[in-house]
Amino acid sequence: MKYRHVLATLVAATMATTVVAGDTSPAQLLKKFEAQAGTSGSPERGRALFTGTHTGGKPDTPSCTTCHTTNLKGRGKTRAGKVIEPMALSANPSRFSDSAKVAKWFRRNCRTVLGRECTPGEKADVIAFLSSI
Numbered sequence: 001m002k003y004r005h006v007l008a009t010l011v012a013a014t015m016a017t018t019v020v021a022g023d024t025s026p027a028q029l030l031k032k033f034e035a036q037a038g039t040s041g042s043p044e045r046g047r048a049l050f051t052g053t054h055t056g057g058k059p060d061t062p063s064c065t066t067c068h069t070t071n072l073k074g075r076g077k078t079r080a081g082k083v084i085e086p087m088a089l090s091a092n093p094s095r096f097s098d099s100a101k102v103a104k105w106f107r108r109n110c111r112t113v114l115g116r117e118c119t120p121g122e123k124a125d126v127i128a129f130l131s132s133i
């Protein structure tokens with residue numbers, strides 16, 4: 001291989017890992033949570049959880065869409081105005097590619113919105129939903 005080809009291959013490989021950085025994939029995580037829950041993830045249940053209004057969490061964040069908005073292919077915003085990249089896999093392929101990140105934000109956001117952690121079944125539903133849109 002010529003030097004230039006080696007360089008091009010390296011650049012392409014680096015770009016690929018930048019787009020999907022991490023140690024896992026939406027499909028792998030879906031499988032893991034489905035196995036823990038003993039049931040399949042449901043996009044419909046995931047939609048209901050993600051777009052629904054909940055009580056039990058912080059009053060100023062009653063829904064996942066409070067920050068992520070109802071246009072999940074578009075950007076969201078934190079309460080402090082920091083931009084959040086799109087949640088839909090079709091608009092943001094780097095979602096659900098890093099186990100630690102997924103665990104951290106499910107824990108934090110489910111507590112904020114629901115006042116408790118999400119169950120493995122609910123996590124499977126959310127991933128199934130965000131993979132389907």
Ligand code: HEC
Nearest residue numbers: 061063064066067084085095096097102105106109110113
């Ligand atoms: C208070 C604002 C806020 C609310 C409400 C919120 N989120 Fe988030 N969410 C964030 C931020 C900030 C991030 C991290 C930034 C990023 O990933 O772009 C994030 C990231 C995530 C991630 C990480 C995805 C990944 O792998 O990249 C998941 C999963 C998630 N949120 C699920 C939820 C669910 C489910 C709810 C509702 C129960 C919810 N969020 C409600 C702000 C929020």
